[in-house]
Amino acid sequence: MKITITREIAVSLSFLLFGAGVFYSIYSIEVVEGVNALYTQVMIVPNFVTAVLFDWRGFDTLGECLILITSVLVTGMVFGKGLFNWDFLREVYREEDGKDVDLGFTPIIKVLAVPMAVLLMVLGVVVILGGHITPGGGFQGGALISAAYVLAMVAFGRGRCPVRFTHRFLESLESFGALLFLILGLIGMILSGYYLFNIREIYGIPLFPSPPGIGDVGIIPYLNIGVGLKVLAGLSTITTLLVSHRIVSKNIGRG
Amino acid sequence: MNLLPLIVVIPLLMAIVFSYIYRSKYIRLLTLLMALVLLVLPLLGLYGPYFFGGHGVVYIEGMPFVSGILYTLNPLKETLIFTLMLIGVLVLIISTREERLSGTFTALVLMGLASVSAVILTEDLFNLYVFYEIAAITQAGLVILAGREEAYRSAFRYLLVGTMAGSILLLGVGLLLSATGSLNIVDMGRYLALKPLTPTVYGALLMLIVGLAYGGGLPPFHTLKVDLYSRTKPFVAAILQTYSKFILIALMLVILKLFGGLPIFNTTRGVLIALSVFAMVFGTVMALLQDDYRRLLAYHTVSQGGYVALGLALGTPLGIVAGIFHGINHALYKSALFIGAHIVEKIKSPYMREVGGLLLAMPTVTFLILCAKLASIGIPPFNGFQSKLLLAEAVMSADMPELVILMLIVSIGTFLYMMKAFYLIFLKPCSEEQLREYREVRISKYHIFSLGLLVLLCIVLGLYPDMVLDRLLPLGEEIAIE
Amino acid sequence: MDYDRFKKEMEREGSGDSVSVGAGLTGELILYSFLVTGLFLLSRIFGKVLLATVGILAIGIGLHMMPMVFRFKRENSNHIVLQLFWISIFLGAISMIIFIAGSR
Amino acid sequence: MIEYLFLPFIGMILGFILGRRISIRLNLWFYLPVGVIVGYLLGPLPYYNFPLSYSFFFTLIGLLLGNLTVREKGSP
Incomplete structure (x- = not known):
């Protein structure tokens, strides 16, 4: 499709206008405190961001997780999962599974990759668990763990990768994380009538025992764990799908 | 106990379960059971507000603020959700007759149903954005499911533009948050009405309109939507077009609630009316030129979306009611037409010139599709007539008779291409062996049942429109702008 | 004609x-x-x-x-370049209308 | 005591799950000192009053446990 010079001028003019509009409106922002005053006064957990994300607006966080879940589902579908018609993919993936290509990484990378991956995983777990006290939380920790997976995958290739997250394992983790979030919300609904109610204790037993002085954390750590597992599984699934032919072959019924 | 969140939560929960067991043998059975559950859902909620997490209204410096996320249910939303769930149920039932059905399809349909009902129910702008994004990804996913190269292409294109439009909408939500200090739509509307307008608010309005045009399929995004509808299986297009119609209605109501009383609303109204008239005319003109039956129906969807948007953009009580009523009617008869197109595609081909003489092969289906077509044109005993009449009244009373003329002209165009399609597919003479070929294809009872149910609803709503209108009118008065 | x-x-x-x-x-x-x-x-x-x-x-x-109708059909095609062109024109036009009307 | 040890305990469980999935045998005598050093550098990461991030250490122990006892072998 050929684009004439007139059209290019029109496009640049309109982007100029739109950009000027966006810039003008952002430049003249005067932030009104509004309901934020409440968010910073009421202490739920020491990390105010987590308090807003998981307590005041927990349902939004659930929605954000579901965006990731849906994206992973759709990405899986591009590689043949559950399609009504596979013939197109069969033609694309006609040739046999390619061999791993050794990109000539030096031994330093291969020696360092495993310890770094292990430490990254552990750090990711700690970041997930400390989400209600320190900066971090489920999204960040999950991303750390899946970064460890990607690191191992890049250094060793798919065949000899020491971190073996199988597709089925990742699917289970993802479903478990999302179900944990949804079901904790339902439990809150049964106990109090409000969905995603932050239950502090059941019959006097605190739900998540934590030291005094950091507020009643309630279900927030569990929600963090759910989100973390889901993010870990989602990002790793996408990596697995992108590097591996075998999943496609299995999905289109040849594996 | 108010079980309102279950309308959203149960489909989400089941979507995750279905995506986990997508290869199971019992998927067909489970899908049918799930369809039954979906029918119960709209009855669960009670009218009134529902605060998530127990965070209710707080007073900061004398101003009431909703501190958490608020959902409300009222008769209008209930009607919309009932229609949505009904069409979802019928699509799920039809899907069990498909070869190679997997849990993924059910999961995606459920995810879409949940997110669109959340968009309808929510009173919170960020929550609306989140579920709007899920709905956009779900629509692309449902198109990818068709498993053809062109489907991949159009879904990719839709997501590509969707990234841009979604980010613009998110930026708009952020600007509104900074300008008002709240995310609750009612709180924001009240704050905006009190304080003088700043450029930030104009920017936010601009971005909300971009989000609306993308979500609802108004120009210039209509070509993307048409690609989506025409490249997937037609019965999937039935649920896709329902999603985008209802997102259109919900976002229109949000814009009315936020900017309704402001001095800028006059301009906004002009922009929205212009967009909807463009949609009406472009859809009709393009539909007249199509050879592919699915594309024709897709462009028809765009032009009817223009009617819906026109009614809502007027901002008068009658206009809002007429727009929403037309949205519901449109969802019903258009789903019937898409299911009919699915049958036609199954028997022979979606290209109108290759088919012909289907009347002799299946008279019942032909009659039902004819009824749906008449409803879509706006012939009296059907529901399309009632809502178009109401729309014309609303436009007349808003002092824009020219638009009524335009609506009539567009209706004539609609009549023409619908009848052209009907002639080419069902009436055009065909050879004896072609007829034998048609008779070999078995059409499932489920297809005919869904088609019949939708046509029956069209007739019932056409004869007794008050069933729905009585529920919409009080809310139309409430939202409307003087 | x-x-x-x-x-x-x-x-x-x-x-x-x-x-x-x-x-x-x-x-x-x-x-x-x-x-x-x-x-x-x-x-x-x-x-x-x-x-x-x-x-x-x-x-x-x-x-x-x-x-006009053939030209119109060409502009409405599903070619990504044309789609993006009209979307950008839409963005420019709508921002001009809203900001100019707002500044009055 | 349980208030301070509950979080590391959950970390151990998660570490166990992840450690099962590492297919090569990890060397205990390398990872334990490294864990102590990294934990010391992290400082009191989630909870305070302790010079060492014991949550990190416990999670590492969980991971090593999972790796050394019920490791998954074979090709992916």
Whole structure:
């Protein structure tokens, strides 16, 4: 499709206008405190961001997780999962599974990759668990763990990768994380009538025992764990799908 | 106990379960059971507000603020959700007759149903954005499911533009948050009405309109939507077009609630009316030129979306009611037409010139599709007539008779291409062996049942429109702008 | 504009039987009447002589450019470049309208 | 005591799950000192009053446990 010079001028003019509009409106922002005053006064957990994300607006966080879940589902579908018609993919993936290509990484990378991956995983777990006290939380920790997976995958290739997250394992983790979030919300609904109610204790037993002085954390750590597992599984699934032919072959019924 | 969140939560929960067991043998059975559950859902909620997490209204410096996320249910939303769930149920039932059905399809349909009902129910702008994004990804996913190269292409294109439009909408939500200090739509509307307008608010309005045009399929995004509808299986297009119609209605109501009383609303109204008239005319003109039956129906969807948007953009009580009523009617008869197109595609081909003489092969289906077509044109005993009449009244009373003329002209165009399609597919003479070929294809009872149910609803709503209108009118008065 | 020329154009597009030509002509008429009624509405609401004059000019140009419908079909194709072009034009136009109307 | 040890305990479980999935045998005598050093550098990461991030250490122990006892072998 050929684009004439007139059209290019029109496009640049309109982007100029739109950009000027966006810039003008952002430049003249005067932030009104509004309901934020409440968010910073009421202490739920020491990390105010987590308090807003998981307590005041927990349902939004659930929605954000579901965006990731849906994206992973759709990405899986591009590689043949559950399609009504596979013939197109069969033609694309006609040739046999390619061999791993050794990109000539030096031994330093291969020696360092495993310890770094292990430490990254552990750090990711700690970041997930400390989400209600320190900066971090489920999204960040999950991303750390899946970064460890990607690191191992890049250094060793798919065949000899020491971190073996199988597709089925990742699917289970993802479903478990999302179900944990949804079901904790339902439990809150049964106990109090409000969905995603932050239950502090059941019959006097605190739900998540934590030291005094950091507020009643309630279900927030569990929600963090759910989100973390889901993010870990989602990002790793996408990596697995992108590097591996075998999943496609299995999905289109040849594996 | 108010079980309102279950309308959203149960489909989400089941979507995750279905995506986990997508290869199971019992998927067909489970899908049918799930369809039954979906029918119960709209009855669960009670009218009134529902605060998530127990965070209710707080007073900061004398101003009431909703501190958490608020959902409300009222008769209008209930009607919309009932229609949505009904069409979802019928699509799920039809899907069990498909070869190679997997849990993924059910999961995606459920995810879409949940997110669109959340968009309808929510009173919170960020929550609306989140579920709007899920709905956009779900629509692309449902198109990818068709498993053809062109489907991949159009879904990719839709997501590509969707990234841009979604980010613009998110930026708009952020600007509104900074300008008002709240995310609750009612709180924001009240704050905006009190304080003088700043450029930030104009920017936010601009971005909300971009989000609306993308979500609802108004120009210039209509070509993307048409690609989506025409490249997937037609019965999937039935649920896709329902999603985008209802997102259109919900976002229109949000814009009315936020900017309704402001001095800028006059301009906004002009922009929205212009967009909807463009949609009406472009859809009709393009539909007249199509050879592919699915594309024709897709462009028809765009032009009817223009009617819906026109009614809502007027901002008068009658206009809002007429727009929403037309949205519901449109969802019903258009789903019937898409299911009919699915049958036609199954028997022979979606290209109108290759088919012909289907009347002799299946008279019942032909009659039902004819009824749906008449409803879509706006012939009296059907529901399309009632809502178009109401729309014309609303436009007349808003002092824009020219638009009524335009609506009539567009209706004539609609009549023409619908009848052209009907002639080419069902009436055009065909050879004896072609007829034998048609008779070999078995059409499932489920297809005919869904088609019949939708046509029956069209007739019932056409004869007794008050069933729905009585529920919409009080809310139309409430939202409307003087 | 005469029927024969229109039919010739349609045949070049690959669908020249009477049903399609009729549909195409209707599309042409709808576009044209959309132009006319739209200009009526605008000039009535804004009530400017200048606008009405420009409108008449636009109608004349439209008549001269007939058939518009093929050009229109090309602009509405699903080519990504054209889609992005119209989206960017839309963004510019809408921001101009809203900010200019807002600044008054 | 349980208030301070509950979080590391959950970390151990998660570490166990992840450690099962590492297919090569990890060397205990390398990872334990490294864990102590990294934990010391992290400082009191989630909870305070302790010079060492014991949550990190416990999670590492969980991971090593999972790796050394029920490791998954074979090709992916």
